[in-house]
Amino acid sequence: MKYLTNDIYRFSGRSRIALAIVSATVFAGFTWPFYVQSQSSAHFAQYFFWAAVPASIFLLIAQLSDSGLDAKSVALLGTLAALLAALRPLGAGAVGLEPMWFLLILAARVFGSAFGFLLGVLGMLASALLTGGFGPWLAYQLFAAGLVGLFAGSFPKRFKGRAEILLLVLIAILASLIFGLLMDLQFWPWALGGDTQLSYLPGAPILENLNRFITFHFLSSMAWDIPRAVLTSTLIVITAPAVLSALRRTKTKAAFLTPVEFSARLK
Amino acid sequence: MIKFSNVSLVYPTSTQTILEGLTFSIVEGEMVLVIGSTGTGKSSLLRLINGLVPHHTGGILAGDVTVDGISTQLVRPGELAHLIGIVGQNPSSGFVTDTVEEELVFSMESLNVAPDVMRKRVEEILDLLALAPLRNRAISTLSGGEQQRLAIGSALVMHPKILVLDEPTSALDPIAAEEVLSIIHRLVHDLSLTVVIAEHRLERVIGFADRIIHIAGDGQAQIDLPENILKNSVIAPPIVHLSRALKLDQLGLSVRDVRRMTEDVRRNGKENPQVLKDPTPTAILIKGASISYGSHLALKNVDALVMEGEIVALMGRNGAGKSSLLQSIVGVKELDRGEISIFAHPPMSLKGAVRRATVGYIPQEPSDLLYAQSVAQECAQADKDNGIASGSTYALLQGLVPSVSPATHPRDLSEGQRLALALAVVLSAQPRALILDEPTRGLDYQSKSLLIEILKGFAAQPGRAVVIATHDVELVAELADRVIFLSEGEIVADGPTIDILLASPAFAPQVAKVMAPRRWLTVNDVMRALDQETDSR
Numbered sequence: 001m002k003y004l005t006n007d008i009y010r011f012s013g014r015s016r017i018a019l020a021i022v023s024a025t026v027f028a029g030f031t032w033p034f035y036v037q038s039q040s041s042a043h044f045a046q047y048f049f050w051a052a053v054p055a056s057i058f059l060l061i062a063q064l065s066d067s068g069l070d071a072k073s074v075a076l077l078g079t080l081a082a083l084l085a086a087l088r089p090l091g092a093g094a095v096g097l098e099p100m101w102f103l104l105i106l107a108a109r110v111f112g113s114a115f116g117f118l119l120g121v122l123g124m125l126a127s128a129l130l131t132g133g134f135g136p137w138l139a140y141q142l143f144a145a146g147l148v149g150l151f152a153g154s155f156p157k158r159f160k161g162r163a164e165i166l167l168l169v170l171i172a173i174l175a176s177l178i179f180g181l182l183m184d185l186q187f188w189p190w191a192l193g194g195d196t197q198l199s200y201l202p203g204a205p206i207l208e209n210l211n212r213f214i215t216f217h218f219l220s221s222m223a224w225d226i227p228r229a230v231l232t233s234t235l236i237v238i239t240a241p242a243v244l245s246a247l248r249r250t251k252t253k254a255a256f257l258t259p260v261e262f263s264a265r266l267k
Numbered sequence: 268m269i270k271f272s273n274v275s276l277v278y279p280t281s282t283q284t285i286l287e288g289l290t291f292s293i294v295e296g297e298m299v300l301v302i303g304s305t306g307t308g309k310s311s312l313l314r315l316i317n318g319l320v321p322h323h324t325g326g327i328l329a330g331d332v333t334v335d336g337i338s339t340q341l342v343r344p345g346e347l348a349h350l351i352g353i354v355g356q357n358p359s360s361g362f363v364t365d366t367v368e369e370e371l372v373f374s375m376e377s378l379n380v381a382p383d384v385m386r387k388r389v390e391e392i393l394d395l396l397a398l399a400p401l402r403n404r405a406i407s408t409l410s411g412g413e414q415q416r417l418a419i420g421s422a423l424v425m426h427p428k429i430l431v432l433d434e435p436t437s438a439l440d441p442i443a444a445e446e447v448l449s450i451i452h453r454l455v456h457d458l459s460l461t462v463v464i465a466e467h468r469l470e471r472v473i474g475f476a477d478r479i480i481h482i483a484g485d486g487q488a489q490i491d492l493p494e495n496i497l498k499n500s501v502i503a504p505p506i507v508h509l510s511r512a513l514k515l516d517q518l519g520l521s522v523r524d525v526r527r528m529t530e531d532v533r534r535n536g537k538e539n540p541q542v543l544k545d546p547t548p549t550a551i552l553i554k555g556a557s558i559s560y561g562s563h564l565a566l567k568n569v570d571a572l573v574m575e576g577e578i579v580a581l582m583g584r585n586g587a588g589k590s591s592l593l594q595s596i597v598g599v600k601e602l603d604r605g606e607i608s609i610f611a612h613p614p615m616s617l618k619g620a621v622r623r624a625t626v627g628y629i630p631q632e633p634s635d636l637l638y639a640q641s642v643a644q645e646c647a648q649a650d651k652d653n654g655i656a657s658g659s660t661y662a663l664l665q666g667l668v669p670s671v672s673p674a675t676h677p678r679d680l681s682e683g684q685r686l687a688l689a690l691a692v693v694l695s696a697q698p699r700a701l702i703l704d705e706p707t708r709g710l711d712y713q714s715k716s717l718l719i720e721i722l723k724g725f726a727a728q729p730g731r732a733v734v735i736a737t738h739d740v741e742l743v744a745e746l747a748d749r750v751i752f753l754s755e756g757e758i759v760a761d762g763p764t765i766d767i768l769l770a771s772p773a774f775a776p777q778v779a780k781v782m783a784p785r786r787w788l789t790v791n792d793v794m795r796a797l798d799q800e801t802d803s804r
Contacts, residue, residue: 258325
């Protein structure tokens with residue numbers, strides 16, 4: 001019965017390498033404000049990463065979907081991504097209240113981290129299509145949502161019952177905060193005009209910029225990440241028992257990864 | 268066309284062999300019927316043909332299945348899509364688009380058929396299955412029979428050589444079923460289509476089948492001519508039970524054959540005395556009930572009475588207003604005009620425990636009543652709601668179907684088991700009236716006779732009443748005291764079962780057709796008329 005607790009989809013060796021390379025690119029894309037030297041290279045960095053991040057993410061998805069996703073997993077991925085896309089606008093997006101994260105976390109918990117990564121990316125993409133939320137931030141959002149899925153799916157499966165709900169709430173809080181941090185990093189250089197005390201200063205020493213960023217993040221965090229964490233945790237506490245069992249039943253019923261054998265006669 | 272050589276099948280999570288050492292071949296243009304009790308592997312056998320088993324379900328397949336010379340081991344099910352059309356048990360769960368025309372085109376688009384060919388084929392199928400007037404309709408507004416025809420149409424549009432159908436008539440009224448089956452029959456004869464069909468209601472399909480595959484519970488299966496299989500099978504239509512009970516030398520499979528053999532029975536049998544029941548108080552009173560959906564009138568000024576101790580069957584075409592009437596009796600649907608009272612209460616006013624103790628309702632889809640994550644939880648909830656000793660509901664369920672495991676999810680049960688669970692939950696409240704909507708969908712003969720027993724036992728207790736909506740004439744013949752016949756929302760006939768069923772040939776049960784003009788509905792009636800005890804079941 002081991003396959004019942006396994007992830008339904010795993011990264012192959014090549015996918016892991018691709019994921020590592022893309023992660024490095026995106027990491028550089030998130031953190032560029034801290035190490036550009038001057039005003040002019042800041043402009044260059046900004047345009048470079050606008051192009052580089054989406055390109056590498058789409059290459060990664062192409063690589064992932066090429067290896068080992070069967071028809072059933074694709075169908076499941078599509079259905080769940082559509083659900084996420086439909087759930088996200090329900091919260092109107094204000095102050096981080098987007099009721100999609102709980103489902104992403106629960107699905108990643110059941111189907112595994114690799115599946116969670118793909119689901120996060122696709123769900124975010126689909127919801128951007130629905131809400132018209134296209135812009136330079138989209139690629140960063142995709143990757144951050146993917147990371148949330150990857151993170152949520154990577155905890156040991158042995159927790160059950162209340163312990164599992166507690167774990168999921170913890171994941172929800174951490175994921176909300178991480179997502180907020182990443183989004184702030186991406187957003188901060190443009191957010192505040194040129195000359196407030198929290199604004200990004202191109203070319204300033206790392207410590208100076210870090211200091212400004214942390215103050216900025218703390219303020220925005222109060223407004224966005226904490227409501228997001230509260231909403232997601234509440235939804236998880238309320239829905240987890242039913243949703244987890246429904247997802248687990250889907251997993252058993254669809255018989256993912258169940259071996260198919262052919263033989264001349266029965267042993 | 269289809270060849271099974273020494274096929275055995277084991278599913279991954281069980282150790283039980285579903286099929287064992289099955290060898291047969293089906294030639295082009297043959298219509299083969301698959302019979303067996305619920306859960307014996309009929310659907311598995313059908314899905315082996317196009318490779319869905321084991322490619323999608325996992326499991327070990329020993330031996331080889333070849334279709335038109337292609338082994339299902341070597342190709343994925345998708346690569347057989349142009350060769351095999353498959354229609355599932357519940358057509359509406361297979362639809363992927365919103366309108367009739369789009370649904371027909373969808374599979375051809377997936378197979379990359381040229382646009383002009385598509386256009387021709389759509390027209391051809393619309394004509395063949397008489398779907399032309401419906402071409403722009405939304406699928407959700409179609410009746411059960413129309414949906415079934417559409418499902419068959421969208422399988423046929425790819426010009427498959429093989430059509431596989433899993434219980435195509437279970438949701439249909441007798442006339443719509445007849446229509447669907449005769450279309451299939453015509454396709455077999457005109458186009459030499461090979462058809463494999465699984466069905467519980469043998470009385471409907473037996474006349475069309477060339478051969479039968481009978482799956483016994485233990486993985487064994489045999490394939491033979493219908494006469495030979497039905498000679499010894501427990502699963503048999505009423506007409507075969509009749510031949511057996513009368514000890515005819517030959518098994519007749521059609522009404523015509525058996526009629527020829529039973530001439531002296533009709534001549535010699537005596538008239539059965541009409542059993543007159545003592546008058547009982549009114550249980551349910553319906554006065555001038557009307558319901559409309561938009562401009563469509565679902566019920567028009569319906570007047571009816573149900574007495575205590577009575578089992579009343581509600582019959583009529585798909586969409587005649589049966590479900591609407593039942594729902595308003597139960598009080599889940601409000602009447603536009605008129606009134607209903609159930610044991611002198613208006614049904615809408617009943618709440619909570621009083622409601623559960625007055626009326627029990629089983630909707631068309633019993634799982635609508637089942638919310639818990641397992642059978643045990645469902646039963647425990649019912650115990651708690653009704654304030655009865657814990658374990659009583661489960662004990663009741665065990666009495667109905669002994670084989671249900673308490674850890675199973677209600678939606679993973681078979682149709683019969685799910686109905687039994689819903690019935691146990693509803694009966695645990697000891698309601699005075701029981702309302703059932705279409706309960707025999709997907710039930711095999713065994714579960715059906717169990718249901719008849721339960722309902723008769725229920726109605727025999729003092730102060731009880733049963734109303735049941737059904738298409739199943741054989742069930743009505745065995746069970747009901749009275750039949751109310753609805754058409755277009757109006758009552759067109761209301762009277763004792765025997766009068767109503769004998770009045771129209773389409774709704775007459777098989778035995779009555781054989782024995783006309785004598786007034787016998789069931790095998791038991793015939794044997795009683797001949798002063799013989801029966802051991803037909």
